[in-house]
Amino acid sequence: EPEVTQTPSHQVTQMGQEVILRCVPISNHLYFYWYRQILGQKVEFLVSFYNNEISEKSEIFDDQFSVERPDGSNFTLKIRSTKLEDSAMYFCASREDRVADTQYFGPGTRLTVL
Amino acid sequence: KQEVTQIPAALSVPEGENLVLNCSFTDSAIYNLQWFRQDPGKGLTSLLLIQSSQREQTSGRLNASLDKSSGRSTLYIAASQPGDSATYLCAVKRGYSGGGADGLTFGKGTHLIIQP
Numbered sequence: 001e002p003e004v005t006q007t008p009s010h011q012v013t014q015m016g017q018e019v020i021l022r023c024v025p026i027s028n029h030l031y032f033y034w035y036r037q038i039l040g041q042k043v044e045f046l047v048s049f050y051n052n053e054i055s056e057k058s059e060i061f062d063d064q065f066s067v068e069r070p071d072g073s074n075f076t077l078k079i080r081s082t083k084l085e086d087s088a089m090y091f092c093a094s095r096e097d098r099v100a101d102t103q104y105f106g107p108g109t110r111l112t113v114l
Numbered sequence: 115k116q117e118v119t120q121i122p123a124a125l126s127v128p129e130g131e132n133l134v135l136n137c138s139f140t141d142s143a144i145y146n147l148q149w150f151r152q153d154p155g156k157g158l159t160s161l162l163l164i165q166s167s168q169r170e171q172t173s174g175r176l177n178a179s180l181d182k183s184s185g186r187s188t189l190y191i192a193a194s195q196p197g198d199s200a201t202y203l204c205a206v207k208r209g210y211s212g213g214g215a216d217g218l219t220f221g222k223g224t225h226l227i228i229q230p
Contacts, residue, residue, distance in 0.1 A: 056216055
């Protein structure tokens with residue numbers, strides 16, 4: 001069964017460094033999402049992406065964040081200058097099309113900012 | 115702003131019991147509601163999705179109901195098994211006529227332990 005994959009599974013970085021989290025959505029899906037979950041907190045929506053542009057973003061998704069679909073398979077989240085409070089599990093999700101509403105989540109990348 | 119609340123926060127029951135997990139949301143103008151399962155250190159697995167026009171959905175031993183007007187959903191698990199132990203998350207998508215790319219708003223989850 002097709003799955004969303006994410007790499008790396010765990011990323012450790014120093015405060016102020018740039019990180020790129022990578023996702024490979026399910027191949028025929030058209031909508032892509034990033035969410036984050038700070039330890040012990042709710043899963044929070046960051047951004048949605050469709051037709052090579054951002055569709056919606058939350059107030060969390062400020063200028064430090066950016067997303068890109070550099071080729072036909074990868075979907076990336078970049079954090080320009082990481083802060084301690086960016087430490088969280090980051091989940092990528094994809095959805096097939098406008099009609100099919102189920103979002104399928106990847107296993108997540110645990111980001112630790114020191 | 116939509117708020118999703120799940121009760122109870124944690125639940126521990128013996129194997130074989132039927133149980134109900136509750137989810138409430140403050141804004142009834144939702145497009146759909148989705149129940150997920152999250153295992154420790156893992157991603158989210160979709161269990162059931164209920165459209166705003168539907169009252170319930172069933173998959174195996176799971177049954178989810180939706181009362182949109184009162185802002186409530188329940189997840190019923192029949193004949194619970196130790197393998198059902200996980201955190202169960204409820205998430206809503208806000209109402210949007212085009213059904214667009216909106217993100218989901220999650221509750222904090224119910225941590226369920228099924229004792230063998």
